[in-house]
Amino acid sequence: MKAVKRQGVEVPAAWAATVERAFADYQAFVAEAKAFEALPIGSAERRGGFCAYVKARGIVCFRAGRGGKIAFKPLWGVSKEQIARLTSQLCAYCEGEINSPRAGQVEHYKPKSLFPLLAYDWENYFLSCAGCNGAKSDKWPEQGAYLRPDVGDPAAELEFAEDGTVKAIRGGDAECTIEDLELNRRWLVRLRRRHIEAAVEALTELLSVYAADATVGTALIENHLRRLASPETVYATAKSQCARRRWNPTRG
Ligand SMILES: [Zn+2]
Structure with missing residues (x-):
C-alpha cells in the first residue's frame, strides 16, 4: 500500500x-444521510445501503435515473486525473500500474452506500485498480x-515475502485490509513475486560487487534500494522490503 500525501488536489x-x-x-x-450514518454500522438497515434506505422510506432526494433507478450520480469521475497524480497512476492499495483512465477507478475509501455524506468528499477518494476496488466494493469492517x-505509513503495518504474499505485522486493521481487499x-x-524476484536478483548481483569493494558496493546498493522505494515504482513497498532484508544481514 502506498503512503499518499494529499497535496496539490484542487477541488473545483x-x-x-x-x-x-x-x-x-x-x-x-x-x-437523511445524517440519520442513516447514525445507525449502527452492523445493522441490517445500514448494511442494506443508503439508496435502499431512502427508497424504503419513500424519501425523494435523488434524481431518479432510467426506470426510476435511485443511485449516486458518479460526479467523482472528474477527480480522476488529480487523484491519479497522488499515486503516480498506481493503485493506492496494491501499488499496481494503471495504464489508462478507463482501467483506473475513483475508489471511495469509506463506501458511499454506508457513508453517504462522504460520497462527494474528495478526501475520501483514491485511485484504485479494478481488482482492489471490486474486492473492497461496499465492505467496511464492523x-x-x-x-x-x-494516514501515517501504511507500509509499516505490512510485511511482504519474496513469494509475493503479504501479511499483517500487528493484525487488526491491516489484517482486515489484506483480507477484504x-x-x-x-x-x-x-x-x-515477478517484480520482487527482479529486484532481489539485481540486489544479489550488487552484493558480489560489495564483496569485492565494500565502499563501491554499498553506494550501488543504496542507489538500487532508493530506486526500488521510489513512489513512482510499482510494488515499491514489496520490492524494497524484500531487497532490504537481503541487504541488511550482509552488513550485520
Ligand atoms: Zn489495486
Missing part, C-alpha cells in the same frame, strides 16, 4: 453547487478501519 470551486444540483432535494439528502493510504489474490501475488 463550483463542486458544492455541482453536487447540490445532482440531487432532487439536497437538504433532504443531507438530513470494528476498526482499513489502512488508509494518506484481497491483497493476496492469486494474480496479484504472481505479479508481485
